[in-house]
Each structure stands twice: as C-alpha cells, then as structure tokens.
Amino acid sequence: MDQPARFESPADAGIDTFDLTLPHGITLSCRGAGAADAPQRVVLLHGFPEAAFVWDEVMAALGGAAVRCVAPNLRGYERSSAPEGIEAYRAKHLVADLVALIEAIGAPIDVLVAHDWGGAVGWNLAALRPDLVKQLVVINSPHPGTFLRELRDNPAQQAASDYMSWLVRPDAAVLLAQDDFARLFATLDRFGRADWLTPALRERYRAVWSCGLEGPLNYYRVSPLRPPTAGDRSIDSLQLPDSVLKVALPTRVLWGDADAALLPVLLQGLSQWVPDLSVRHVPDATHWIVHERPALVIETIADALRDARAA
Numbered sequence: 001m002d003q004p005a006r007f008e009s010p011a012d013a014g015i016d017t018f019d020l021t022l023p024h025g026i027t028l029s030c031r032g033a034g035a036a037d038a039p040q041r042v043v044l045l046h047g048f049p050e051a052a053f054v055w056d057e058v059m060a061a062l063g064g065a066a067v068r069c070v071a072p073n074l075r076g077y078e079r080s081s082a083p084e085g086i087e088a089y090r091a092k093h094l095v096a097d098l099v100a101l102i103e104a105i106g107a108p109i110d111v112l113v114a115h116d117w118g119g120a121v122g123w124n125l126a127a128l129r130p131d132l133v134k135q136l137v138v139i140n141s142p143h144p145g146t147f148l149r150e151l152r153d154n155p156a157q158q159a160a161s162d163y164m165s166w167l168v169r170p171d172a173a174v175l176l177a178q179d180d181f182a183r184l185f186a187t188l189d190r191f192g193r194a195d196w197l198t199p200a201l202r203e204r205y206r207a208v209w210s211c212g213l214e215g216p217l218n219y220y221r222v223s224p225l226r227p228p229t230a231g232d233r234s235i236d237s238l239q240l241p242d243s244v245l246k247v248a249l250p251t252r253v254l255w256g257d258a259d260a261a262l263l264p265v266l267l268q269g270l271s272q273w274v275p276d277l278s279v280r281h282v283p284d285a286t287h288w289i290v291h292e293r294p295a296l297v298i299e300t301i302a303d304a305l306r307d308a309r310a311a
Contacts, residue, residue, distance in 0.1 A: 014060045019079070020072070022100035028072040029079035030101075031056065033063025040305055041109040043102060044071040047116020047141070048216050049184050051078045051208040054290055055113075061298045067305065070105055072097075074118065076215020078208050089218040091244075094121045095128060102132045110308035113301055115139040115290055117219055126247045134311060135304040136251040139297065140259050140287050142266040144225065145245045145273050150266055151227050152235050157263050158227040163190070165229055167220045173213040181209050191261045192286020247274045250307065254300050256285030256292070 014033055021027045031052045042062060044055040052071040059069035073080040075097055076089065083089075098121055102109050112133045114122030119141020126136045142150075150157035166172065176183050184205070188194040197205075220226070228235050251274050257264045264281065271277050280300070285292050 014063070015056050020101060020104060022097060022104070024096060024100065026075055026081045026083075026097055026100075028075065028081070028097065028101060030070055030072045031059070032068065032070045033059035034068040035063075035065050036068060038064070038066055038068035040067045040111075040309065041106055042067060042069045042111045042113060042301060042305070043098075043105070043109050044069065045098070045112070045114040045118025045122055046071065046074065046077075047118050048219065049187060049205070049209065049213075050116070051204075053204050053208070054115075057294050058113075058290070058298055058301065061294075062301060062305070068105070070101070072101055074121070076212075076218060078211050082212055082215035084214075086218045086222040089215070089222045091120070091124050095124050098122075098125050099129055099132065107132045108134055111135045111137055111301055111304045113137045113139070114141055116141050116287070120144070120219075120223075123247065124244055126249050126251070127244050130247070130249050133249055134308040136247065136249045137254065137301055137304050138251065139254045140256055140262055140289060142262055143245075143247075143270055143273060144240055146266045146268065146270055147225055148235070148238060148240060149269075150263070151225060152238075154263075154265060157265065160261055160263055161227045163187075163261070164220055164226045167217055168226070172217050176213055177209070181206060184209060188288070192256065192258060192288045192292075194288060194291075196288065196291040245273045248276065250276045250304075251278070252300055252304055253277065253279045254289065254297065255279065255281055256287060256289035257281050257283045258285060259287040261287055 016032045019027050019029050046052055046054050052073045055071040059071060063069045076082045108131060112122050119138050122138060123143055126133060151161060188197060224238050255264060255267060267279055282289060282293060290297055
C-alpha cells in the first residue's frame with residue numbers, strides 16, 4: 001500500500017527527511033538537521049498527539065557543522081511502521097527502536113531530548129542503556145516512579161490524567177477523527193491553551209493524524225500507568241523494578257508548571273532515582289512548552305551539548 005505523502009512547508013528549510021529501517025524490521029520516518037558527520041549528535045523524541053515536525057525550529061537552531069539533530073516519528077506515527085495489536089507498543093519494543101536508531105546514527109549520542117510519551121521512552125532508555133547517551137533532557141514527561149506514586153495516591157493527578165481512560169476506548173480513533181479531528185484539536189487546548197497553533201501548524205497536525213491514530217493510541221492501551229477506575233484498580237498493586245527507575249545519566253528537566261495534564265508534584269522526590277539532576281520550573285508555560293518557549297528549549301539543549309563536549 002502506498003505511504004501517505006509527507007506534509008512539508010516553507011518552515012522545512014534546513015530540515016532533511018529520511019526513512020531509517022532498523023535491523024528488527026521497523027522503519028522510522030525521520031527529520032534531521034545538521035551535517036551527517038557532525039561531531040555531536042542529538043536525538044529528539046515527540047509525544048502525543050504530535051510528531052517529529054514539532055522539533056523543526058529547535059533542530060534548525062542547533063543543527064550545523066558541529067551538531068547533527070535527528071527527530072524520529074515514533075512507531076505508529078506519521079509514516080513510521082505501525083504494527084497491529086497493542087503488544088507491539090510495549091516499552092521494550094519502543095526502547096529497542098531507540099537503541100537501534102542511536103546505534104545507526106553513531107553511539108553514544110551527546111544528548112537525548114524527550115517530551116511527553118517520548119519521555120516515557122527516554123526515561124526507560126536512560127535507565128537500561130546509559131552507555132548510549134551522555135546527557136538527558138526531559139521536558140514535561142513524568143518519571144515512571146513519580147508517575148506511579150501520584151497516579152496511585154494523588155486524587156489531583158488522577159483527575160488530571162482521567163483523559164487516559166477515554167483514549168483506551170476501542171472506538172477512540174474513530175471518535176478523534178470525527179469533525180476534522182475536533183476532539184484532538186480540543187486536546188491541545190485542554191493541556192494548555194494552544195495560542196501558538198497557527199493555520200500552518202494546524203495543517204501539519206491534520207496531515208499527521210490522517211496517517212492513522214490506532215498506533216499512537218496503543219501507547220495508552222498497553223501502558224499499566226493509568227489512573228484507577230471503578231473497574232480497574234490494578235495500579236494499586238503495580239510495582240516497577242529498579243532497573244527501569246534508576247537513571248545515572250546527567251539529567252536536565254524542563255517543566256512548564258501550568259501543564260493541566262502533568263502536575264508539578266511529579267517532580268517531588270525525583271532525585272531518589274535520578275541523583276545527577278537539575279530541574280528548571282517555568283511557571284507560565286504549559287504542556288506545550290516546546291511551542292511556547294522554543295528559545296528556552298534550545299538554550300537548555302545547548303547547555304547539555306556543552307556539558308557533553310566537556311565531559
């Protein structure tokens with residue numbers, strides 16, 4: 001079957017696109033910037049309901065002769081492979097994709113940047129394969145240890161995450177696509193007012209969502225980290241091993257405190273699992289801080305690149 005066409009725009013200047021087929025058969029459609037032989041490498045992971053294009057402004061600013069940036073569309077998104085069935089979206093498979101991508105572009109990379117669901121993959125990779133990454137930058141994505149704690153014990157975070165129970169419905173993809181993706185565009189406003197959503201960006205989201213939504217929704221369906229409901233209290237007994245919690249990498253966390261989905265309490269006690277940690281709170285930023293404060297995101301990654309170079 002023919003692949004959907006990529007959506008490109010004048011904003012793509014300086015961005016290259018390519019497909020990377022991994023040894024285990026998954027193909028990731030990727031966006032990049034900077035010289036392929038640059039001495040430093042950055043990988044940037046998107047979340048839901050976004051795609052690799054959200055990193056274009058960041059990559060265009062950082063990429064060049066000295067830095068190569070690569071932003072993959074995660075499996076299930078845009079033109080990347082979208083295996084059927086929720087089992088294909090378990091964390092071990094997502095981490096395997098990332099391991100293979102990093103090895104393909106040259107390990108270790110200097111900085112791994114991750115937002116939202118990309119952060120879920122990034123936290124796992126940093127815990128399991130710290131040899132592949134020198135510096136970790138996490139943007140509004142909860143560590144699995146603090147997320148488990150708050151989903152189990154904190155009514156405020158349970159309420160903030162109640163949308164997850166809706167996204168696992170078998171008809172969620174159909175409903176989200178109705179009326180020109182009206183519910184998905186409303187989601188952008190729910191997690192933080194999307195004043196940054198220009199007509200051009202709206203077209204980019206529409207093009208990505210038109211490629212299919214079942215894959216992205218399978219991330220929620222397979223995850224054990226969901227708020228308890230009357231019919232499902234499994235999170236009360238869920239335990240996560242230290243192997244996926246302990247992160248030894250130097251880690252920067254950039255957090256928009258006005259995030260309506262992920263509350264700042266998720267940062268409390270984080271140093272228990274991430275001892276080499278620095279946290280920067282941004283009180284007036286939301287879940288969409290990458291769009292709202294791109295200069296700050298670029299500055300944070302540039303600082304991580306500097307530290308990776310000095311190490």
